[in-house]
Amino acid sequence: xxxxxxxxxxxxxxxxxxxxxxxxxxxxxxxxxxxxxxxxxxxxxxxxxxxxxxxxxxxxxxxxxxxxxxxxxxxxxxxxxxxxxxxxxxxxxxxxxxxxxxxxxxxxxxxxxxxxxxxxxxxxxxxxxxxxxxxxxxxxxxxxxxxxxxxxxxxxxxxxxxxxxxxxxxxxxxxxxxxxxxxxxxxxxxxxxxxxxxxxxxxxxxxxxxxxxxxxxxxxxxxxxxxxxxxxxxxxxxxxxxxxxxxxxxxxxxxxxxxxxxxxxxxxxxxxxxxxxxxxxxxxxxxxxxxxxxxxxxxxxxxxxxxxxxxxxxxxxxxxxxxxxxxxxxxxxxxxxxxxxxxxxxxxxxxxxxxxxxxxxxxxxxxxxxxxxxxxxxxxxxxxxxxxxxxxxxxxxxxxxxxxxxxxxxxxxxxxxxxxxxxxxxxxxxxxxxxxxxxx
Amino acid sequence: xxxxxxxxxxxxxxxxxxxxxxxxxxxxxxxxxxxxxxxxxxxxxxxxxxxxxxxxxxxxxxxxxxxxxxxxxxxxxxxxxxxxxxxxxxxxxxxxxxxxxxxxxxxxxxxxxxxxxxxxxxxxxxxxxxxxxxxxxxxxxxxxxxxxxxxxxxxxxxxxxxxxxxxxxxxxxxxxxxxxxxxxxxxxxxxxxxxxxxxxxxxxxxxxxxxxxxxxxxxxxxxxxxxxxxxxxxxxxxxxxxxxxxxxxxxxxxxxxxxxxxxxxxxxxxxxxxxxxxxxxxxxxxxxxxxxxxxxxxxxxxxxxxxxxxxxxxxxxxxxxxxxxxxxxxxxxxxxxxxxxxxxxxxxxxxxxxxxxxxxxxxxxxxxxxxxxxxxxxxxxxxxxxxxxxxxxxxxxxxxxxxxxxxxxxxxxxxxxxxxxxxxxxxxxxxxxxxxxxxxxxxxxxxxxxxxxxxxxxxxxxxxxxxxxxxxxxxxxxxxxxxxxxxxxxxxxxxxxxxxxxxxxxxxxxxxxxxxxxxxxxxxxxxxxxxxxxxxxxxxx
Numbered sequence: 001x002x003x004x005x006x007x008x009x010x011x012x013x014x015x016x017x018x019x020x021x022x023x024x025x026x027x028x029x030x031x032x033x034x035x036x037x038x039x040x041x042x043x044x045x046x047x048x049x050x051x052x053x054x055x056x057x058x059x060x061x062x063x064x065x066x067x068x069x070x071x072x073x074x075x076x077x078x079x080x081x082x083x084x085x086x087x088x089x090x091x092x093x094x095x096x097x098x099x100x101x102x103x104x105x106x107x108x109x110x111x112x113x114x115x116x117x118x119x120x121x122x123x124x125x126x127x128x129x130x131x132x133x134x135x136x137x138x139x140x141x142x143x144x145x146x147x148x149x150x151x152x153x154x155x156x157x158x159x160x161x162x163x164x165x166x167x168x169x170x171x172x173x174x175x176x177x178x179x180x181x182x183x184x185x186x187x188x189x190x191x192x193x194x195x196x197x198x199x200x201x202x203x204x205x206x207x208x209x210x211x212x213x214x215x216x217x218x219x220x221x222x223x224x225x226x227x228x229x230x231x232x233x234x235x236x237x238x239x240x241x242x243x244x245x246x247x248x249x250x251x252x253x254x255x256x257x258x259x260x261x262x263x264x265x266x267x268x269x270x271x272x273x274x275x276x277x278x279x280x281x282x283x284x285x286x287x288x289x290x291x292x293x294x295x296x297x298x299x300x301x302x303x304x305x306x307x308x309x310x311x312x313x314x315x316x317x318x319x320x321x322x323x324x325x326x327x328x329x330x331x332x333x334x335x336x337x338x339x340x341x342x343x344x345x346x347x348x349x350x351x352x353x354x355x356x357x358x359x360x361x362x363x364x365x366x367x368x369x370x371x372x373x374x375x376x377x378x379x380x381x382x383x384x385x386x387x388x389x390x391x392x393x394x395x396x397x398x399x400x401x402x403x404x405x406x407x408x409x410x411x412x413x414x415x416x417x418x419x420x421x422x423x424x425x426x427x428x429x430x431x432x433x434x435x436x437x438x439x440x
Numbered sequence: 441x442x443x444x445x446x447x448x449x450x451x452x453x454x455x456x457x458x459x460x461x462x463x464x465x466x467x468x469x470x471x472x473x474x475x476x477x478x479x480x481x482x483x484x485x486x487x488x489x490x491x492x493x494x495x496x497x498x499x500x501x502x503x504x505x506x507x508x509x510x511x512x513x514x515x516x517x518x519x520x521x522x523x524x525x526x527x528x529x530x531x532x533x534x535x536x537x538x539x540x541x542x543x544x545x546x547x548x549x550x551x552x553x554x555x556x557x558x559x560x561x562x563x564x565x566x567x568x569x570x571x572x573x574x575x576x577x578x579x580x581x582x583x584x585x586x587x588x589x590x591x592x593x594x595x596x597x598x599x600x601x602x603x604x605x606x607x608x609x610x611x612x613x614x615x616x617x618x619x620x621x622x623x624x625x626x627x628x629x630x631x632x633x634x635x636x637x638x639x640x641x642x643x644x645x646x647x648x649x650x651x652x653x654x655x656x657x658x659x660x661x662x663x664x665x666x667x668x669x670x671x672x673x674x675x676x677x678x679x680x681x682x683x684x685x686x687x688x689x690x691x692x693x694x695x696x697x698x699x700x701x702x703x704x705x706x707x708x709x710x711x712x713x714x715x716x717x718x719x720x721x722x723x724x725x726x727x728x729x730x731x732x733x734x735x736x737x738x739x740x741x742x743x744x745x746x747x748x749x750x751x752x753x754x755x756x757x758x759x760x761x762x763x764x765x766x767x768x769x770x771x772x773x774x775x776x777x778x779x780x781x782x783x784x785x786x787x788x789x790x791x792x793x794x795x796x797x798x799x800x801x802x803x804x805x806x807x808x809x810x811x812x813x814x815x816x817x818x819x820x821x822x823x824x825x826x827x828x829x830x831x832x833x834x835x836x837x838x839x840x841x842x843x844x845x846x847x848x849x850x851x852x853x854x855x856x857x858x859x860x861x862x863x864x865x866x867x868x869x870x871x872x873x874x875x876x877x878x879x880x881x882x883x884x885x886x887x888x889x890x891x892x893x894x895x896x897x898x899x900x901x902x903x904x905x906x907x908x909x910x911x912x913x914x915x916x917x918x919x920x921x922x923x924x925x926x927x928x929x930x931x932x933x934x935x936x937x938x939x940x941x942x943x944x945x946x947x948x949x950x951x952x953x954x955x956x957x958x959x960x961x962x963x964x965x966x967x968x969x970x971x972x973x974x975x976x977x978x979x980x981x
Contacts, residue, residue, distance in 0.1 A: 114492075115728075116540055119539065120698055274774055275731070277727065278731050278767075323695060384904060391907075
């Protein structure tokens with residue numbers, strides 16, 4: 001505890017979102033500061049590094065207009081997020097300030113913005129089925145409560161519509177509904193208004209954190225952390241089931257790279273910092289359930305794969321941390337299939353626990369396996385067909401070709417209509433029967 | 441030896457201190473965060489802090505402990521889940537709730553638990569360092585209490601004891617405790633290393649039959665995400681023929697570890713019919729726990745594994761995944777501003793890895809028993825590209841390479857082990873064992889299986905040009921047989937009764953497939969059509 005406010009006018013250099021302050025006494029890591037510009041504007045900052053009396057500060061806002069005489073006020077506290085039930089229904093910017101024209105809410109509690117790791121022994125296994133209304137997900141890559149399942153998309157694909165479809169249709173097995181935390185990172189106004197319309201239509205509760213494309217890049221690093229702190233509070237203190245949608249993680253990683261480069265850190269693959277895995281994990285790992293607590297945090301991040309490349313560091317590291325992935329395919333989209341989900345590279349690691357008797361239906365696993373196996377054969381046969389032509393193929397391969405075409409058109413390509421899990425499984429079953437492929 | 445903090449950058453802290461030693465453990469700041477001295481300069485030390493440094497301030501004190509980073513070894517280790525610094529997570533949870541916060545004074549071993557001490561020596565005996573004073577039984581494990589130094593025993597306990605109280609005393613008043621401490625970075629001593637010869641049965645057909653492991657050997661399986669590394673690690677942890685399993689979740693998912701705990705608690709060990717957890721120690725540092733502790737976690741785990749090896753047991757260490765350890769090393773190295781090597785990894789990556797792998801092996805322990813420590817590590821190469829430094833560094837030192845294949849995984853062929861690229865350097869040695877103990881035809885069948893799969897690869901290329909219709913009947917039969925090998929033999933569902941296959945079952949299954957292939961082939965030679973020949977093959981089987 002300091003007895004008086006520490007103010008300095010000793011800024012020695014400013015570059016990008018970073019500034020150095022000299023001659024600072026007894027400062028702490030992560031300490032919040034306020035910076036007063038010559039024209040009176042105040043922005044927030046955070047201590048990143050301390051080297052003797054020299055302190056490196058990350059500025060959350062525009063550094064335009066700052067001069068070396070700017071006042072820096074040290075707060076002696078690390079960043080905390082105000083939390084209350086009344087956050088539900090509100091829209092905030094990346095610094096957790098309301099932008100919906102309403103006054104700030106009264107906090108009931110303050111939480112750690114970076115979160116604390118959940119003790120693995122305290123976690124409850126995710127196993128409650130979530131119905132998304134899409135057959136490709138419900139039947140073949142089942143989502144469960146407490147899971148983190150990203151959507152891997154490519155530029156120009158309808159990831160927005162898929163995410164919105166899930167938001168609109170997601171239901172818990174017990175019939176409960178989700179409260180949505182929506183985190184928009186570097187979104188264009190066009191995308192942003194699409195999502196806001198969806199949220200408003202839904203009628204269920206939501207909390208939105210919005211950082212648009214022209215807003216400070218550094219806030220993109222903060223917004224998802226505020227969103228998750230808020231989700232953890234609502235889930236584990238207020239016992240709500242939270243669905244956290246973060247879009248787009250690619251913008252988050254680019255912001256991370258921008259700040260890392262400004263700090264002159266050693267760049268890793270494609271210029272992204274070497275600690276990107278741990279940094280992304282500090283977001284994704286906050287999803288989960290806790291024993292003895294009724295709430296849950298389920299995460300649905302959207303990743304746009306640069307150059308449609310799934311081995312690009314962003315989807316790659318994401319895939320290593322998350323529990324599976326839903327991959328959208330340009331080919332299916334071009335053929336007019338909606339949702340254009342390519343089920344072969346898609347995966348839900350926690351599916352095993354959320355399906356079968358007591359969750360979905362006893363024959364779920366068998367149907368899913370049979371569909372997968374035959375569709376994989378059909379896709380292989382398609383490659384063959386391109387070389388030898390349909391005539392040169394065995395009868396069994398030709399059946400597989402027809403099967404996979406029908407599978408894409410009828411089972412995957414359901415359009416925007418919602419399908420219940422029973423109907424999804426029946427659709428798969430009917431297709432298998434039609435081709436006399438028993439589900440074993 | 442106390443100092444004060446002068447610089448903080450991430451988890452690297454510079455301390456003005458004198459008299460510190462390299463690798464000493466220090467307590468940093470008012471919160472007493474655990475750190476390790478990684479570099480010494482004149483009047484200052486660079487300390488790597490193993491916990492979150494948020495809120496740590498300049499000028500806060502740093503206290504030396506005079507010892508290196510150590511683990512506690514003794515009764516009560518098994519069934520526990522520890523973090524990378526051997527903090528017992530169950531008891532941490534009981535103390536501070538479901539989220540991990542810094543908390544002091546929770547010893548790794550429960551010092552309140554009561555054990556039964558059976559003395560071998562009595563008061564008045566002269567003992568040398570390393571002499572056995574007595575033993576404590578914990579289920580199937582016998583913990584030996586040895587003399588830390590030479591001297592005369594003044595008093596020896598018998599019966600009920602705890603880890604907090606000495607079980608014996610020397611005449612000079614110092615005590616002998618049932619738990620011991622060992623620095624994690626120093627391998628525990630043994631008499632000599634023996635060549636590994638006995639197979640380690642994993643119950644996975646593709647591994648046991650084609651790419652066998654040995655007790656005391658090392659194996660890696662690299663694979664991109666979604667290729668089933670974790671499931672394979674966990675399946676092996678469940679079924680492998682080992683006395684004790686140390687499972688390290690190194691920079692991986694928290695949900696997975698929760699699942700593992702839950703499952704191991706309910707599953708029974710096939711051999712002892714006790715709960716699987718009773719033969720398992722879990723070390724976990726999930727990806728969002730501090731990175732420096734992730735680096736330490738594999739050493740913490742291997743030291744515990746060596747402790748059990750020294751009881752003359754066969755210990756299996758599974759780590760998922762070693763790439764995350766490599767990345768932690770890279771993050772630490774770059775925060776120390778060291779000169780980077782390939783892809784930003786420090787140049788000592790391969791030597792550290794090799795030294796770690798060297799802690800595996802079959803040994804004659806100091807007590808004369810034979811124990812082994814086997815390692816199976818998963819590798820997560822970025823982008824699924826095996827040319828990256830961690831995979832390459834592992835390949836130079838390990839005996840078994842099981843390549844996980846994205847294409848196989850996409851068609852839900854699990855375990856997605858690629859049979860043409862994987863290898864085992866131990867295959868030649870253990871085939872003899874299987875021939876002698878399981879099936880005389882083991883070696884021959886193995887050879888034939890490989891040949892069939894190889895010929896199939898060639899035929900596939902041909903078929904892609906001329907179409908499967910253009911192949912001869914003998915070739916089509918071969919492709920049908922290999923299809924059976926793939927779907928009935930190489931593939932194994934980890935969630936069914938088939939999850940474990942004993943060597944006998946493995947041999948029988950391969951024998952059946954090859955048998956019907958031979959009969960159908962004979963039929964073709966007699967001039968039957970393919971369908972008739974297949975029918976004939978099936979009839980006899």
